[in-house]
Amino acid sequence: MYGWADSTAIEVLCHTEQCVVCGDLADGFHYGVRSCRGCNAFFRRAVTFGMQFSCRRGGRCPVDKNARCACRACRLAKCFAVGMDKKAVQPKREGTNGNGIQSQDNSFDQNDSELENRRTSPYFDSVQLTSPESTYSINHSIYAQLTDYTPLRSPSPPPECPFLLRLCYEFSEVKRRRKCMLCKSLEEILTEDCSIRDPATAEDFTVVFQTQMILMFEWVEKLPEFKMIHDPLDKTKLLRAFALRYMLLDNVYHTYELGYNDRLVFVNNNYIIPGQPSSNFNSCEVVNEMEICALMFGAPMQTLVSELVSIIHGRNITIGEIMTVRRLMLWNPGSIGLSSNAQAIASQASNNAMKELQQYLEQEGIEQSEQRLEFLLLYIPALTKHTKTMYEIVRLIPSFGKMSEWNSFMDDVLRGV
The missing domain is CATH 1.10.565.10 (Retinoid X Receptor)
Structure with missing residues (x-):
């Protein structure tokens, strides 16, 4: 009678809701937001390897499921804008193979890279790889403007704060995320209009x-x-x-x-x-x-x-x-x-x-x-x-x-x- 009544609300949502970055079908929560496997893999690789991107269009590129790979700088900036948490990315794990030799877990390098490479148009942006220890940056003023105008997290309420007041604190963050999710380009996100x-x-x-x-x-x-x-x-x-x-x-x-x-x-x-x-x-x-x-x-x-x-x-x-x-x-x-x-x-x-x-x-x-x-x-x-x-x-x-x-x-x- 109720269709999905035998599943929890969150399980159903993960199977039917959209990625807040590109609008494709989300497969769950990744780094604090609902996102698809592609955007999850992209964000993880960019942060893990300290990738640097530059936009050739002044940060005005659309980021949706039809053009998400066109500009990596704008895509990554939108990942941050909608609330993806850089700190939630786990460092690459190391293990040992059967001979006792250390080997890095490169499962997401192979599988997720294949997923992205099928849709990437590299001529739209330039990419530079730095050492994993280097600080992540985007070779454009977009990210600086973005973090100035839309802080990644709103000020936290005091620990003893009543629950209603906590909801009030969080409302400004929700409005910021809502704007990022509804905007079609970073240019829209950055404007104060x-x-x-x-x-x-x-x-x-x-x-x-x-x-x-x-x-x-x-x-x-x-x-x-x-x-x-x-x-x-x-x-x-x-x-x-x-x-x-x-x-x-x-x-x-x-x-x-x-x-x-x-x-x-x-x-x-x-x-x-x-x-x-x-x-x-x-x-x-x-x-x-x-x-x-x-x-x-x-x-x-x-x-x-x-x-x-x-x-x-x-x-x-x-x-x-x-x-x-x-x-x-x-x-x-x-x-x-x-x-x-x-x-x-x-x-x-x-x-x-x-x-x-x-x-x-x-x-x-x-x-x-x-x-x-x-x-x-x-x-x-x-x-x-x-x-x-x-x-x-x-x-x-x-x-x-x-x-x-x-x-x-x-x-x-x-x-x-």
Whole structure:
């Protein structure tokens, strides 16, 4: 009935989610991020051998599964940008063969190199090998700019920091990674321009939501109560109910941070203004395209903007309050058939979230805490209501002939909404 209910959420994710570096199919976590075997091997070799690369195009090369090998400098810089940890690369192991002679473990040199060499276009960049002991560098200012603008890790919270405050600390790092994952080139990553881009199309739902799905899983896996749930079926039900709520809240809060109150701005900075369709929909004759256009730019979106975006404009909503709304939406999914054990954990987790928010508001010296709590509790049902609008939109996306289909994992999640 549930397709992947007999597997854990993380196992399914590893088999269906995208590499955050190039967008190819990821096969698991490597050096701190979800990545494919190719990018994993590339990063490991580059760090292990202290490789130096230079870009001939000023750091503007696209890094995706169709062109990831075109420029190694830009590819490696993006590896760092999305959070790959150089320190997690293990030094080459040494062993002995049957004659007692030391030999290096070169399994990744042979196997992974073959994987990469089939796709590499070496004439796009120059490579220099240095000794393994040398400091890793890229022969271009890209890496220096990248580390200046996008630090590899956000400042760590104090060890005794409350859990809610820890989530707030991590949110800035998540936003940085989100930007890196959505950008198509290093030039986009390095720019500090936060201006909106273009009117959104249906394709933005696919691109943005698949990125947000990765970040949602990473966030949920950090919650101690989620780790206490051992039944994969319970986790599956929770995630199904939570997925679009998380995504909607993320885009609404991004709109709030940019200061807009008349539109919904996606986290890739494309936007929807009710009543102003994208030019891609101006001459639609196909029924499904007309329906999705009506949902995206008509009365349903106007109501969504009014009840979710405009209402919080100028209210000085804090990150702590948004993190609490996230937690409350996860732990209050409605009647979805959770086991008694999962229900008890969810109830306690919800209570903990409210208590921690009260403490957070007091510690931050924020006045009128009771009124703020009341507003948030009324805001959550509105989010849940408009999640249905989002679902009505995304359920039509696979019918677009000009768009790639949603993978089976995403489709399975949406069927549970």
